[in-house]
Amino acid sequence: MSDTGTARWLDGDQQASWRAFLSGTTRLFERLDRQLREHAGISLPEYEILVRLSEAPDRRLRMAELASSLAHSRSRVTHTVARLEAAGAVIRRACASDGRGVFALLTDEGMQMLVDAAPGHVGAVREYLVDIASPDDFEAVGRVFGATAEMLADDR
Amino acid sequence: MSDTGTARWLDGDQQASWRAFLSGTTRLFERLDRQLREHAGISLPEYEILVRLSEAPDRRLRMAELASSLAHSRSRVTHTVARLEAAGAVIRRACASDGRGVFALLTDEGMQMLVDAAPGHVGAVREYLVDIASPDDFEAVGRVFGATAEMLADDR
DNA sequence: AAGAGTTGGTTGAAGTGTAAACCACAGCCT
C-alpha cells in the first residue's frame, strides 16, 4: 500500500467483478468442501495435502514444504496432518538429515482415500467452475491469481 | 455431477490455473483479513457486513438478506452480527411487519469504522489483485465467478 | 380456524483456524 493521495475506489465494473469473485469463491469452496466430506469423508484442505503427498518422491514431504506449497501456516499443517494421521491416511516420521525435520508420508490407505475422492472432486471443480468458463477466461483466472500468489509469496 | 464414464481430469493448463487460483485466493484472503484487523480492528467478513448495511436503505437489512447477500449461513451471520453489536457498530431491532424478522442496522459508530477502514482495504484489493491484472483479465475473473455464483446460488 | 409445512433466527457444542509462546536443532561467526 503506497497510496498517498485520496482513495482510489473501484469503478463500477471492477466493483461488480470483485463482488462476483467474493460470492463465487465463497460458494465454490463451500460446495467443494461439502462434496468431499459427503463422498469421501475428508475436507478440502485435507484433500489438498493428500494430493501434494501423492505427487512427491516417495510420497513424502517435510511439514514446511507442505505449508509453503499450500500457503497454510505451519501450525495449521500440524493440525491438519494430525487429523489425517488419526484417520490413518498419513504417518509422521523423523527426518534423518535434519534433526528438527518431520516428514509426512502418505500411507496406502491414504492413497486409496485419494483415489476414491479424486474423480468426484475433479468433477465438481469442472461442473462449478472450469466447464462453465470459456478456456480463455479460465486462463485469465490463472494469470491473475498466479500474479497474486507470486506477489504474496511467503513473507508472512 | 453427471459423469458416468471414466474421470475427466484437468489438462496441464487447467491444472496450473486451478492451483494458481487456490494459492492466490488463500494468500489474498489471508492478507486482506490481516490488513483490516491491523488497520481497522475488524475482520473481512465483518467489513463485508458493514458495507452491505451502509448501502441499504436506512442502513439496515434483515439477517436473512445479509446471509444470502454474503453467501454465509444464517448461523454465521448471527454470530458475526453479535460481535459487531458488541463492538457498537450495529444494533439489532425487531421487524414490525414480520414477527420473526430481525433488522441489523448500522450505527454512526459503525459507519465511522467503515469510513476509516475502506480506503486501506480498497488499496489492498487494488495492490494485490486489481492493479496487477489487466482490465480484460479482471473482467474475465468477474465473468467466471459470476457464473459460478449464479450456478451455486442458494440451494443449500 | 386449525393443522402442516416452511421460513427466520438463535443457541450451544463440536470442529477448524489463528496467535503466540515455546523447544530443539541447524548454521553461522569468532
Next chain:
DNA sequence: AGGCTGTGGTTTACACTTCAACCAACTCTT
C-alpha cells in the same frame, strides 16, 4: 568449543465457522 540467530515444528489457548437442535411466527391448505 561457545554463543548468536534463524528455522522447523508443536502446543495451548483463543477466535471463528459449522452443525444440529430448537422455538417462534408466517403461509398454505383444507
